[in-house]
Amino acid sequence: MFPDHAVYIIGDSKTASNNPITQKFNTFFIGLVIDRESHEILEAECSSTIALTSKFVQSIFKGKSMNEPEAVIQEIEERYFGSSQKAIIVAFKNAHIKYTQIIDS
Template identity: 65%
Template sequence: MFPPNTLYIIGESKTSSNNAIMQQYNGFFIAFVVERETGKILEAECSSTINLTSAFIQSIFAGKSMLDVEGLLKEIETRYYGSSQKAIMVAYKNAYIKYTQIMNK
């Protein structure tokens, strides 16, 4: 399904303890499929209790560059108004750090 030049990276974070995601998964996770050389995000999916949340996260990240930190954080800030907004930002930054570590090996 995914070509050999792709990476699977998971970013993780926490959200508020009363958030249903924390109660169900004990954390918040976003999985990314990224083209190794370009950083292009092919797909993204998150731990969520509502399928629409994961689909919306996909719409924010798919087709964008993993390297566009400021642009993606701004898009999350201006488009996502659920209780996990900060957790999404932290999980993305966590995945970004992992991607840069992989690319600097």
């Protein structure tokens, strides 16, 4: 399903205590499958209570480059207006740090 040079990264963050995601999962997670050769995000999924949220988040990330984190964050800020916007950004930054460590090692 994924090429041998793809990696799977999880980024996590906290959400507000009254957020349904916090009540269900305790933490917000985003999973990214990334092509190590092109740095393209092949797939994305997040912990959400509504399936549509995960599909929409996937549409933001899929096809984007991990080499352009500012562009991804800007798109989140311009398109996602759910209560987990900050959590998505923090989780993506966390995933980006992990990805950078893998690529640099």
